[in-house]
Amino acid sequence: MSEHPFDRVTEAELRVRQSAKWKVYPDDVLPLWVAEMDYPLADPIKRVLHAAIDAEDVGYADPRGLGESFAPWAKARWGWEVEPKDVKVAPDVVTALTELLLVTTKPGDGVLIDPPVYMPFAATITRLERTLVEAPIVNGRLDLEAIARGYASGAKVHVLCSPHNPAGTVHTRAELARIAELAAAHEVLVISDEIHAPMTHAEHAHIPFPVVDTSHAIVLTSASKTFNLAGLKASIIVANHERTREIVARLPPELPYHAGHLGVLGARAAFEHGDPWLAQTMSILDRNRKLLGELLAKHIPRMRYTPPEAGYLAWLDCRELGLGPDPAKVFLERGRVALSPGPAFGTNGKGFARINLATTRTVLEDAVQRMRSVL
Secondary structure, rough: OOOOHHHHHHHHHHHHOHHHHHHHOOOOOOOOOOOOOOOOOOOOHHHHHHHHOOOOOOOOOOOOOOOHHHHHHHHHHHHHOOHHEEEEHHHHHHHHHHHHHHHHOOOOEEEEEOOOOOOOHHHHHHHHEEEHHHHHHEOOOOHHHHHHHHHHHHHHEEEOOOOOOOOOOOOOHHHHHHHHHHHHHHOOOOEOOOOOOHHEOOOOOOHHHHHHHHOOEEEEEHHHHHHHHHHHHOEEEOOOHHHHHHHHOOOOOOHHHHHHHHHHHHHHHHHHHHHHHHHHHHHHHHHHHHHHHHHHHHHOOEEOOOOOOOOEEEEOHHHHHOOOOOOOHHHHHHHOOEEEEHHHHHOOOOEEEEEEOOOOOHHHHHHHHHHHHOO
């Protein structure tokens, strides 16, 4: 495999960064945990951010305009018809989820998730004193029968991760259609977190939930994961049905103004001008998901790994390695490489770890060697 332009970023350059990924752990630890990418920002985004700084323009966010940027992008990418007015702004997906649960459920109400799944889902649901209902995934795929049981048990909301994090699975149209059918039968609201969707690999097709059913779905997404803008704080809530628009209308009116001004500006630039950069990024992510498979087959063959269908996070099955319920802890302590601990993702996370593939060939090769050294 030839070198990718993004491989030229050196570890020394990365260690200058002040973000959580590079500062939470000591300098002898290789960080491949939190979902930040190690790649250069897209030039159109950099130009917009530099222009704002040069103009002393760092006030409150004006949420207007993001819908006009996102709607044509969503149509071009997925054939999803979105009215710009149906695109609302929030600081981030977890804040949007929190506010939606507050207006759609009350303490004690059941909220369904599909673990192992993005950690803040369960944490948010339990913090709000809602009842956690689980339909654990099976071999990376949704368990539709467990979802049906969860809906029948009285769950009011299903927080769906689409594509799934950490498994990297892209849900099929048939799976989403069955969920839509169940949601209609049981009057369940599906809050679909689609933040990783723009990074779906070419052989798979992401389907926004409202393409299957608009009446029972609210989509949460952001440019933050795809374009590496998490610290700028701007996410999107999309409700394009009378029923779901009414729900979103109950959200606090100040919510959009809690988003970051630079986040809104960066997201608009991303949706309008970021596609060439995204194509380049997808090419290195595709390279890396294959490279990781080759490295593991050569150096740690007992570690099981299915390349992600979307995104840059991979779910490593370490159960045959004899490292206990939290292999990430062992890899950190003895190998000085930081992964996300599997147990943190909930049910069936023991014996697993999540690795971030959005880095250079050199860093990925070093990470596998460090993990190998533990064994």
